[in-house]
Amino acid sequence: MLNVSRSNVGTRMLHRTLAALAITTMVLTAGPLAAQFPGLTSPPGGDNQKSVMTQYMGFVSVTVTYNSPDVTSPTGEDRTGKIWGELVPYGMSQTGFGNGLPTPWRAGANENTTFEVSHDVEVEGKPLAAGIYGLHMIPGESEWTVVFSHNHRAWGSFFYDPAEDALRVTVKPEAAEFREWLTFDAVDRRLDSTVIALHWEKLRIPFRVSVPDMVDRYVDIMRQELTGSVGFSWQNWNAAAQFLINRDAEGKHNDLALQWIDSAIGAPFIGRENFTTLTTKAQVLRKHGKTEETFAVLDKAIGLPSTTSGEIHQLGRTLLTMGEKERALDVFKKNLERFDGAWPTNVGMARGLSALGRYDEALKHAKVALEQAPDDLNRESLKGMIESLSKGEDVN
Numbered sequence: 001m002l003n004v005s006r007s008n009v010g011t012r013m014l015h016r017t018l019a020a021l022a023i024t025t026m027v028l029t030a031g032p033l034a035a036q037f038p039g040l041t042s043p044p045g046g047d048n049q050k051s052v053m054t055q056y057m058g059f060v061s062v063t064v065t066y067n068s069p070d071v072t073s074p075t076g077e078d079r080t081g082k083i084w085g086e087l088v089p090y091g092m093s094q095t096g097f098g099n100g101l102p103t104p105w106r107a108g109a110n111e112n113t114t115f116e117v118s119h120d121v122e123v124e125g126k127p128l129a130a131g132i133y134g135l136h137m138i139p140g141e142s143e144w145t146v147v148f149s150h151n152h153r154a155w156g157s158f159f160y161d162p163a164e165d166a167l168r169v170t171v172k173p174e175a176a177e178f179r180e181w182l183t184f185d186a187v188d189r190r191l192d193s194t195v196i197a198l199h200w201e202k203l204r205i206p207f208r209v210s211v212p213d214m215v216d217r218y219v220d221i222m223r224q225e226l227t228g229s230v231g232f233s234w235q236n237w238n239a240a241a242q243f244l245i246n247r248d249a250e251g252k253h254n255d256l257a258l259q260w261i262d263s264a265i266g267a268p269f270i271g272r273e274n275f276t277t278l279t280t281k282a283q284v285l286r287k288h289g290k291t292e293e294t295f296a297v298l299d300k301a302i303g304l305p306s307t308t309s310g311e312i313h314q315l316g317r318t319l320l321t322m323g324e325k326e327r328a329l330d331v332f333k334k335n336l337e338r339f340d341g342a343w344p345t346n347v348g349m350a351r352g353l354s355a356l357g358r359y360d361e362a363l364k365h366a367k368v369a370l371e372q373a374p375d376d377l378n379r380e381s382l383k384g385m386i387e388s389l390s391k392g393e394d395v396n
Helices: 002-030 216-225 234-247 254-266 275-287 291-303 309-321 323-336 345-355 359-370 377-389
Strands: 051-058 061-066 110-119 121-124 126-128 133-138 144-149 165-171 173-190 191-211
Touching: 051 173, 051 191, 061 173, 061 191, 126 165, 144 191, 165 191, 216 234, 234 254, 234 275, 254 275, 275 291, 291 309, 291 323, 309 323, 309 345, 323 345, 345 359, 345 377, 359 377
Parallel strands: none
Antiparallel strands: 051 061, 061 110, 110 133, 121 126, 121 191, 133 144, 144 165, 173 191
16 A cells, blocks of 8 residues: 555656646747757747748849748737837847847847848948848837848847947838738839838838949949850840940940940851841940931941831831931831831831821821731721821821
């Protein structure tokens, strides 16, 4: 009986010990260190799922990796109106854990939110080198500070040290539509910049990331690439020149654009003098301010045996959009004569004459074009054109 009694006592003590251990485990896993046990795969603490946002600016990428909490708490409480200034305190906080220093918010949940850029960028106009950073924020009612720390391996912000700051920028919070889960978005996307925004509950925190001298960076890459296999194609030299025409607004690389298009036209073995390369050269010459040379090259392009009536027609329409009405009409006339009035030369004449206010003459050509129209879409377009011209209205 004594042994049985001792056995029962031992069993009760074991159950109590296990229960105490279970309670201790629950407390630990509910705290800031609760996530993955070493070597054991388990869900993220608080079911704050990991998310990754990547946005490209040309060839430059920016990636934010974060754990995403929701407005509804793990116990089912609706925390709308209790996020900012309460769950996420304003200013720096004393957590009583970590290195003992005041801490910012970790801009998410659980582990460190990280911000990675593939190349050197600017954030709100301030330089930030390529690399991975811990992303933290210092909330305020009317102003927030976004912090990029060299330490991106810490657990949240508990071990944040201002001595490790790479950059701080100040931004304004914005009212936004309700969002249940904390999310990072790219809310503005351009070739050389994007706006990254943290969006949660009814607030959005945006900050602009930009790539300085993006055109110069592309030029450096293209220079290198054109010395390799891609340089054995006139199409690539032409495309490089077109890039500078369309993107180099300041004209910093006008001379280089001329070199590249001359290679597309005349480089040994690969150069081609055709409508595409000559019209590209005309565009480059126009950026140089060489008007007469521009139109001399266009005349040459029009006269090439390989040039089609459709290409000449589109050139005429381009000249119209440039405000070169007389020159556009001249191009349309040459197209009409060269292709003996075939489609779409009369359409071009109607547009060219209309641009100069010669509606009666334009109407005659539009009626001829209607008879030549190859499909219903063009026929309907010409009917509308005829109706407008009959009222003395421009059709361009």
